[in-house]
Amino acid sequence: MxxxxxxxxxxxxxxxxxxxxxxxxxxxxxxxxxxxxxxxxxxxxxxxxxxxxxxxxxxxxxxxxxxxxxxxxxxxxxxxxxxxxxxxxxxxxxxxxxxxxxxxxxxxxxxxxxxxxxxxxxxxxxxxxxxxxxxxxxxxxxxxxxxxxxxxxxxxxxxxxxxxxxxxxxxxxxxxxxxxxxxGLLGYLNETSIELCKLKPAATYLNFVGDWGEKYVPGYTKVGHRVIDLLESALPAEKRAN
The missing domain is CATH 1.10.3210.10 (Hypothetical protein af1432)
Incomplete structure (x- = not known):
């Protein structure tokens, strides 16, 4: 083409x-x-x-x-x-x-x-x-x-x-x-990322935006939503074997 x-x-x-x-x-x-x-x-x-x-x-x-x-x-x-x-x-x-x-x-x-x-x-x-x-x-x-x-x-x-x-x-x-x-760029990036973490946290857990949530949004945490958390929950037998 x-x-x-x-x-x-x-x-x-x-x-x-x-x-x-x-x-x-x-x-x-x-x-x-x-x-x-x-x-x-x-x-x-x-x-x-x-x-x-x-x-x-x-x-x-x-x-x-x-x-x-x-x-x-x-x-x-x-x-x-x-x-x-x-x-x-x-x-x-x-x-x-x-x-x-x-x-x-x-x-x-x-x-x-x-x-x-x-x-x-x-x-x-x-x-x-x-x-x-x-x-x-x-x-x-x-x-x-x-x-x-x-x-x-x-x-x-x-x-x-x-x-x-x-x-x-x-x-x-x-x-x-x-x-x-x-x-003003850093302030804009901070405000936008924080707003996304508040607006739709589930869409930020596996995304870099979630870093702002962990640092600035009360009660926000990626723990329990990370890939390692999901796999350890889905594969408990393998986890215990190790």
Whole structure:
């Protein structure tokens, strides 16, 4: 399959990006659904990821569906859009975001969006926090995760986790952060994660979000819900034998 690669016809924070109706609609949806901190975060994640793509050799770059990547990166945190219909009562936030993006594409994407492309977006969002899985998937999935991770922790720690995939440089990173400021990011991450632990604790026990519950939410505990707890409960004979 030849990737659909729109011309990079727009500059945002100095980064050439694809200018397509669906990407622009995704930006509008994220802006309407998220507070400033959340919107700035997803835009930084997209732009850091697009910078990575732009640094690839032309042949490699031509194989990437930059529109699918863009939609995934921009909508990757729709599962954090409180007071919207995107948030379920029983799913991890990554799946909520992936489902929201899939529904959005089916409604707005048009004939160019077949099930393969839609699934690529779904996978990119659902796996974006699972660094040790996403980096071995398709480039769009890996770069959604890598761009998001790097936006959060910085270029050097991004390289430590993803290796040679991370080619966005510090100058680009700083320019992106100037246009979409990082101030208040930690507080936003804390508030959002704590709210998810309160809203649907069962969907956070096996997810990194649960770390905030254990640290900040009275009465919250992963104990009894961890994989080791489930297996020791299901396999009592084996446990006693050891």
């Amino acid at each position: 030849v990737a659909i690669t729109p011309h990079l016809t727009r500059l945002i924070a100095g980064i050439p990006v694809p200018n397509t109706p669906l990407i622009n609609a995704s930006i509008s949806l994220a802006r309407a659904s998220m507070p400033d901190h959340g919107f700035n975060h997803v835009m930084r994640a997209w732009l850091n990821g697009q910078a990575i793509i732009n640094h690839l050799p032309p042949h490699n770059r031509s194989q990437i569906d930059v529109e699918a990547f863009g939609v995934a990166a921009i909508l990757h945190d729709m599962g954090w859009a409180f007071n919207t219909s995107f948030i379920s009562t029983n799913k991890i936030f990554e799946v909520d975001g992936a489902n929201a993006a899939r529904d959005f594409i089916r409604a707005e994407g048009g004939e160019g969006w077949n099930e393969h492309r839609i699934q690529l977006v779904w996978d990119s969002i659902a796996l974006h926090t699972y660094v040790d899985v996403a980096q071995y998937k398709q480039p769009e999935v890996a770069i959604t995760s890598g761009g998001t991770y790097t936006e959060l922790v910085g270029v050097e720690l991004g390289k430590a986790a993803f290796g040679d995939l991370i080619t966005v440089n510090q100058t680009e990173y700083d320019a992106i952060s100037t246009v979409y400021p990082r101030s």
